[in-house]
Amino acid sequence: MTRSTLFTLAAAGLMSVVACSGSDTKGATDSAAASTPPSAASRGGVDLTGAGATFPYPIYSKWISDYNAKAGIKINYQAIGSGGGIRQLQEGTVDFGASDAPMTDEEMAKAKGGPILHIPTVLGAVVLTYNLPDVTQPLNLSGEIIADIFLGKITKWNDSRIVSLNAGAKLSARDIIVVHRSEGSGTTYIFSEYLTAVSPAWAAGPGKGKELKWPVGLGGRGNDGVSGQVKQTPGTLGYVELAYANQNKLAVAKVRNAAGQFIAPAIASITAAAAGAVEKLPATTDYRVSIVNAPGADAYPISSFTWLLVYQHQANAAKGKKLVDFMKWALTEGEGSAAALDYAPLPASLGAQLLDRLASIQVGTAS
Amino acid sequence: MSEAARPLVTTRQDDTGIAARIEGSAIGDSVYRWMTTAFALCVPVILILIAIGVGEAAWPAFKTFGLGFLTSSDWDPPHNVFGAAPAIYGTIVSSIVALVIATPLALGVAIFLSEFAPPWLRQPVAFLVDLLAAIPSVVYGLWGIFVLQPFLRDRVMPFLAGLPVVGKSALFEGPAYGPSMLGAGLILAIMVLPFISAVSREVLMAVPRSQREAALALGATKWEMIADAVVPYARSGIIGGIILGLGRALGETMAVTMLIGNVHQISASLFAPGYTMASLIANEFAEATGDLHLSALMAVGAVLFVLTLIVNGIARWLVWRVSREARS
Numbered sequence: 001m002t003r004s005t006l007f008t009l010a011a012a013g014l015m016s017v018v019a020c021s022g023s024d025t026k027g028a029t030d031s032a033a034a035s036t037p038p039s040a041a042s043r044g045g046v047d048l049t050g051a052g053a054t055f056p057y058p059i060y061s062k063w064i065s066d067y068n069a070k071a072g073i074k075i076n077y078q079a080i081g082s083g084g085g086i087r088q089l090q091e092g093t094v095d096f097g098a099s100d101a102p103m104t105d106e107e108m109a110k111a112k113g114g115p116i117l118h119i120p121t122v123l124g125a126v127v128l129t130y131n132l133p134d135v136t137q138p139l140n141l142s143g144e145i146i147a148d149i150f151l152g153k154i155t156k157w158n159d160s161r162i163v164s165l166n167a168g169a170k171l172s173a174r175d176i177i178v179v180h181r182s183e184g185s186g187t188t189y190i191f192s193e194y195l196t197a198v199s200p201a202w203a204a205g206p207g208k209g210k211e212l213k214w215p216v217g218l219g220g221r222g223n224d225g226v227s228g229q230v231k232q233t234p235g236t237l238g239y240v241e242l243a244y245a246n247q248n249k250l251a252v253a254k255v256r257n258a259a260g261q262f263i264a265p266a267i268a269s270i271t272a273a274a275a276g277a278v279e280k281l282p283a284t285t286d287y288r289v290s291i292v293n294a295p296g297a298d299a300y301p302i303s304s305f306t307w308l309l310v311y312q313h314q315a316n317a318a319k320g321k322k323l324v325d326f327m328k329w330a331l332t333e334g335e336g337s338a339a340a341l342d343y344a345p346l347p348a349s350l351g352a353q354l355l356d357r358l359a360s361i362q363v364g365t366a367s
Numbered sequence: 368m369s370e371a372a373r374p375l376v377t378t379r380q381d382d383t384g385i386a387a388r389i390e391g392s393a394i395g396d397s398v399y400r401w402m403t404t405a406f407a408l409c410v411p412v413i414l415i416l417i418a419i420g421v422g423e424a425a426w427p428a429f430k431t432f433g434l435g436f437l438t439s440s441d442w443d444p445p446h447n448v449f450g451a452a453p454a455i456y457g458t459i460v461s462s463i464v465a466l467v468i469a470t471p472l473a474l475g476v477a478i479f480l481s482e483f484a485p486p487w488l489r490q491p492v493a494f495l496v497d498l499l500a501a502i503p504s505v506v507y508g509l510w511g512i513f514v515l516q517p518f519l520r521d522r523v524m525p526f527l528a529g530l531p532v533v534g535k536s537a538l539f540e541g542p543a544y545g546p547s548m549l550g551a552g553l554i555l556a557i558m559v560l561p562f563i564s565a566v567s568r569e570v571l572m573a574v575p576r577s578q579r580e581a582a583l584a585l586g587a588t589k590w591e592m593i594a595d596a597v598v599p600y601a602r603s604g605i606i607g608g609i610i611l612g613l614g615r616a617l618g619e620t621m622a623v624t625m626l627i628g629n630v631h632q633i634s635a636s637l638f639a640p641g642y643t644m645a646s647l648i649a650n651e652f653a654e655a656t657g658d659l660h661l662s663a664l665m666a667v668g669a670v671l672f673v674l675t676l677i678v679n680g681i682a683r684w685l686v687w688r689v690s691r692e693a694r695s
Contacts, residue, residue: 080653083653084654177544182650183649184444210444213443219630220546221624225512229545233545
């Protein structure tokens with residue numbers, strides 16, 4: 001009798017395992033499906049594999065699918081997270097990596113295949129979303145205020161510093177409930193990089209990273225976890241990716257930039273941030289640059305590149321050539337599909353520089 | 368194996384043929400025996416390899432932080448400081464909350480099904496309860512976020528906080544946001560309930576008829592019969608079922624991550640958010656690049672591994688006790 005129950009339980013357990021693994025591998029199957037449209041070349045295997053950030057996954061998957069239709073090259077991109085992508089590239093188990101945060105010198109030194117190039121592909125932004133039923137116009141915030149809220153120094157919505165930036169908004173004595181990402185993410189990295197840049201107290205305290213020691217607040221898993229919490233609870237303030245906020249019509253704050261303007265996050269204001277930052281780059285830059293708090297009157301301050309990571313010396317000549325060709329295509333034609341998916345395209349000046357940089361990749365064993 | 372051999376013995380018309388077949392099957396038997404032995408050994412070998420792998424990867428963190436890893440509340444990846452106390456505390460407390468809620472419910476279900484339910488109701492209800500175990504945990508998590516959490520925040524938490532005496536205690540202190548130890552414990556309770564109730568039901572139904580008849584013959588009411596004769600007889604088995612549920616609660620990841628709030632803090636209040644070890648690993652592993660960070664996550668895994676091993680050891684011991692009592 002006990003046996004029959006145990007069987008039932010075992011069967012039930014198995015079902016849930018199958019169901020879970022089904023949902024876990026969904027991303028992988030999607031990408032496999034995306035990379036094999038009917039017009040694919042009849043070649044059996046995959047030409048290139050890559051792994052890394054989840055943030056640019058929608059645009060990369062579109063590029064891969066479009067490029068396959070055009071050139072017949074199959075690319076398999078696994079959105080396993082920036083950290084996982086970096087680890088796999090270091091080991092040489094993938095042909096390219098992708099990350100929302102540039103690799104550190106320490107991480108670069110551990111790569112088995114030599115020097116790594118950072119190639120920016122598109123831009124993303126982190127936006128502040130809030131739930132204040134009485135506030136109708138977009139909230140104005142500054143970097144120092146955001147930092148102090150996330151440090152727990154400002155705890156009420158009617159704090160005089162918030163009120164002074166939002167004349168006419170109905171801000172009550174409601175508690176500010178901070179919501180942050182619970183899991184390691186590039187979004188947290190960009191957000192904390194910005195707070196580190198604008199607030200000495202934040203730089204001395206939590207600092208920047210993909211996971212932090214948060215002084216206050218609740219952790220939500222993923223963009224949907226954070227925005228779900230914000231939507232449900234009045235008085236909350238959280239941060240999510242711009243694309244996610246746009247697609248879900250979230251209330252989004254304007255943030256004061258380095259030029260003192262309050263800027264709403266949008267494709268144009270993010271590209272403007274990149275343009276402002278890129279002007280100051282030396283010709284020899286490795287593109288591991290931060291564009292938070294960028295100069296420029298129209299620049300949205302919490303913006304960032306996302307990068308493809310490739311080895312400068314491509315030992316396998318055939319693969320190396322395909323990879324370079326794909327990236328050239330992505331940085332020219334590919335950029336055109338960015339805005340439709342809520343990513344900001346690179347400024348035109350940068351695109352030209354990057355094509356030169358791609359030419360420096362050495363293909364084949366001669367090095 | 369003895370069952371498989373039986374047909375050979377019964378077909379006893381032709382001695383020589385039987386001898387040949389017995390000889391042939393002796394080789395088959397030994398091949399079969401070595402194969403099954405190898406399969407059986409695979410499992411402990413894998414377990415040992417996992418323990419070695421996790422232990423090795425966790426070693427740098429244990430070496431750096433020592434016992435402080437278990438007692439410190441600092442989890443600060445950018446500064447390479449790691450202490451898992453809040454996650455250990457949260458794992459244990461959320462599991463205890465789950466058991467406190469699930470055990471009476473599961474026992475009630477089990478007693479009803481084994482003692483009171485008419486036969487036409489018994490199978491469907493038992494099946495539906497068992498089916499709870501088949502729902503993927505991410506579905507529980509979603510339901511928790513969109514249904515359970517708002518309900519807890521708007522109804523249950525104000526009610527609990529408004530109770531006399533208990534409501535003023537540290538258990539129900541602080542603002543009710545939704546993500547909380549209580550929410551995580553409640554979702555865990557629903558998830559472990561089928562495990563506890565299924566095991567308890569089978570154990571109760573295995574109580575010998577004579578035990579019940581003896582109690583009734585002594586003039587016990589039905590309730591007294593259940594409370595004094597049936598449940599005590601099945602006690603060890605029921606405890607085993609609870610421990611199985613505890614093991615599941617300790618390791619549950621997705622649903623808890625979605626509801627617990629994921630904050631590294633130790634708070635007596637059930638309204639406050641917390642963290643669990645399984646959530647911590649699931650949350651941070653994908654983006655962890657620092658060596659010490661990875662090692663610290665592995666160390667959390669090692670602690671969880673040891674904790675669940677202990678729980679499973681207790682379950683084995685209880686099962687052993689039950690079978691010994693049944694024999695004597």
